[in-house]
Amino acid sequence: AIEAVRTAPRPRIVRGDLVDELPALASEAPGDATLVVFHTAVLTYLPLARREEFAALVRELPGHWISNEHHTVLPWLDAPAPDDEHLLTLALDERAVAFTAPHGQSLHWFAPPAAPAA
Numbered sequence: 001a002i003e004a005v006r007t008a009p010r011p012r013i014v015r016g017d018l019v020d021e022l023p024a025l026a027s028e029a030p031g032d033a034t035l036v037v038f039h040t041a042v043l044t045y046l047p048l049a050r051r052e053e054f055a056a057l058v059r060e061l062p063g064h065w066i067s068n069e070h071h072t073v074l075p076w077l078d079a080p081a082p083d084d085e086h087l088l089t090l091a092l093d094e095r096a097v098a099f100t101a102p103h104g105q106s107l108h109w110f111a112p113p114a115a116p117a118a
């Protein structure tokens with residue numbers, strides 16, 4: 001993992017609240033790129049109203065939304081509850097697709113992953 005990071009471009013880190021920062025950051029994406037908003041184990045720290053605000057923002061963006069959160073964090077998703085309460089639910093554009101362990105230890109697809117629509 002360390003070798004992979006050494007050769008990867010240095011990520012840009014922006015300080016701030018994710019709901020406040022997202023619109024301006026997303027608008028910086030090049031027009032010919034596919035914007036992907038990804039978060040894991042983050043929205044659980046926001047109150048529900050703020051999570052809903054975030055969801056409304058992401059829905060308005062082009063591209064795709066990949067969330068990896070506990071199933072109670074985005075309660076409007078049509079997602080099964082895992083047997084193991086520690087597992088997170090991976091969702092693509094609000095469609096639950098897999099259970100994951102919180103630090104990437106496991107990934108259990110509900111069905112073979114399909115390619116996202118362009």
Ligand SMILES: C[S@@+](CC[C@H](N)C(=O)[O-])C[C@H]1O[C@@H](n2cnc3c(N)ncnc32)[C@H](O)[C@@H]1O
Nearest residue numbers: 016017018019039040041042043045046102103
């Ligand atoms: C459990 S950590 C997960 C970090 C990383 N995604 C991971 O899986 O290793 C939660 C992170 O969410 C960040 N966070 C919580 N509330 C936030 C907010 N309103 N805006 C931006 N980041 C927030 C915290 O600073 C922390 O880095």
